[in-house]
Amino acid sequence: IRDDARNIAVPTLLIYGEKDRETPVRYGEALHEAIAGSTLEILPAAEHFLYRERQAEVLIAVGEFLG
Numbered sequence: 734i735r736d737d738a739r740n741i742a743v744p745t746l747l748i749y750g751e752k753d754r755e756t757p758v759r760y761g762e763a764l765h766e767a768i769a770g771s772t773l774e775i776l777p778a779a780e781h782f783l784y785r786e787r788q789a790e791v792l793i794a795v796g797e798f799l800g
Contacts, residue, residue, distance in 0.1 A: 734764070735763055735764065735767045736767075738764050738767035738768050739767050739768070739769075741768045741769075741771075742769075744770065744771075744772075744798070745768045745770075745771040745772070746771070746772050746774065746794065746795065746798040747761045747764055747765055747768075747771055747772065747773045747774070748761075748774045748775075748776065748783055748791060748794055748795075749761035749773070749774070749775050749776070749783075750775075750776050750778075750779030750780045750781060750783050750786070750787075751775055751776060751777050751778055751779055752778060752779060752780050753779070753780050753781045754780070754781070755781045756781065758775055761773055761775070772798055774794045776790055776791075
């Protein structure tokens, strides 16, 4: 995935939960490094289903990114 990610040439927002065991933050960090100009948001103490657990914070992050 990292090799393909290097080809992404559009603004990209990556949102990860600090305590996500299924897709750990280190995956997000690797993608963030691979995607030039990407933005990485890490939600403290959040797990995998961010859109359910931390819906307001996800919406704020997306809104700020798109803003």
